[in-house]
Amino acid sequence: MDILVLGGTRFVGLHIVKAFVAAGHQVTVLTRGQAQVGLPAGVEHLIGDRDNGPAGLAALGQRHWDVCADVSAYQPRQVRASTGALQGRVGHYVFVSTGSVYAEQDRAVLTEDGPLLPAYPGEAAEVTFETYGSLKVACEALVQNAFPGAFTILRPQLLVGPYDYSARYSYWPDRAARGGRVLAPGDGQDFFQVIDVRDHARFAVTVAEQRVCGIFNVAGPRLLWREFLQALGVQDVRWASVSALEALNVSIYDFPGFIPRVNFQSGLMNVDHSAALAAGLRLTSPAHTAHDTRAWSQHVTRDYPLTPQLEAEILERLDTVEPCVGRIEAPIS
Known part of the structure; x- marks a missing residue:
């Protein structure tokens, strides 16, 4: 065509x-x-x-x-x-x-x-x-x-992957690659949902080729935050509740992609993609998306709100407002 x-x-x-x-x-x-x-x-x-x-x-x-x-x-x-x-x-x-x-x-x-x-x-x-x-x-x-x-x-929904200069998602693969204890918002039970930009692009081709008329939500797998960090290979995480972060004057918006499960936008982390799947949307695994994003992002210079220094300071102060709730389980294979 x-x-x-x-x-x-x-x-x-x-x-x-x-x-x-x-x-x-x-x-x-x-x-x-x-x-x-x-x-x-x-x-x-x-x-x-x-x-x-x-x-x-x-x-x-x-x-x-x-x-x-x-x-x-x-x-x-x-x-x-x-x-x-x-x-x-x-x-x-x-x-x-x-x-x-x-x-x-x-x-x-x-x-x-x-x-x-x-x-x-x-x-x-x-x-x-x-x-x-x-x-x-x-x-x-x-x-x-x-x-x-x-x-x-x-x-x-939130489009992620290589060439995304907005830094809305790449912070997490980049942070996982740095290793060490990772500061993460919530308790691991909030939800995380994004769409690999390449899956979105291939779906655009599918609907164009088949002349599919209609409206489609395009979203990826819905994960718990614990599962998302596991997919990144993170093995040591320090969860910080929203209230604890607020007590330390830390904004949840410093953590890209995080929307608490009770929030005025929580539905954005539960986008129904069943119609798109039925029409031919195929999804890349979260681990593969993270791997490819990191492969691109490691060659791109950018500034994240949550710098290594700020993360270290928050981790040091966090125990004063909220006890540690433990480490993450072994990574997803």
């Missing part, structure tokens, strides 16, 4: 481009030209900016594609521009949204039919914690209206 990818030189988009190429398809990407990342051989790279309306899409000409994979839209005006330009010229529209569209994120389980946040009423806004989900809700509606019966909306 001839595939158009809107965005495709950074993390999620780059993996989607690679997955389409690996599946034997011809890929064209349209980006603003800001990210300098090597694309696979044979991929055509066009420059454009949907924020400039129809003029920003002039590089597309009047060409046709079998499928458009829209990875880079955050604003309704961007989706309005691309869907308007591509109606009648694209057979199927795959839109990468987010699990943050759900209104009741404290639900026990987040399913595709759960209530959504109100759609953002304007054409654009600064992307913040408060606006992100609503902006994506508005974008989803535009896609569905422009391509009835010929759309797929992907709602990924």
Whole structure:
């Protein structure tokens, strides 16, 4: 197939481009030209900016594609521009949204039919914690209206893996590789759920090839935190309850990916992915995701909020506010 990818030189988009190429398809990407990342051989790279309306899409000409994979839209005006330009010229529209569209994120389980946040009423806004989900809700509606019966909306949970410069997940494989006693939040019984970006990319190819119309949560295995650290190979952990961390003026947000099991966003760690599995989503093992992320991350320089020095200071002070609850069991084989 001839595939158009809107965005495709950074993390999620780059993996989607690679997955389409690996599946034997011809890929064209349209980006603003800001990210300098090597694309696979044979991929055509066009420059454009949907924020400039129809003029920003002039590089597309009047060409046709079998499928458009829209990875880079955050604003309704961007989706309005691309869907308007591509109606009648694209057979199927795959839109990468987010699990943050759900209104009741404290639900026990987040399913595709759960209530959504109100759609953002304007054409654009600064992307913040408060606006992100609503902006994506508005974008989803535009896609569905422009391509009835010929759309797929992907709602990924926390995407992780190589090329993720956000450091939302890589802290943990990097920390495990450093060895020693690992400071971890909670008691090991909270939940951890992410999706390997490569699994998400391969699923995008599957729904595109099969022209699957619908909305899918895209999430990986749901683990206990104890199981997650075991998958990383951690053998010595010091658990710290939320109350103990608060007593030491330590934020739980210094621990990437941690959401307590009683929290206004706890449902984000119980995202139902059964529909995606039935449609062809295949999941990489947590240990494999961690291994590959570490293989990439060890060559990348970044700063984590929880530095080795700060972790050592917290570990030293922790016994004064909370007794040690023991070590982790042997790693998962």
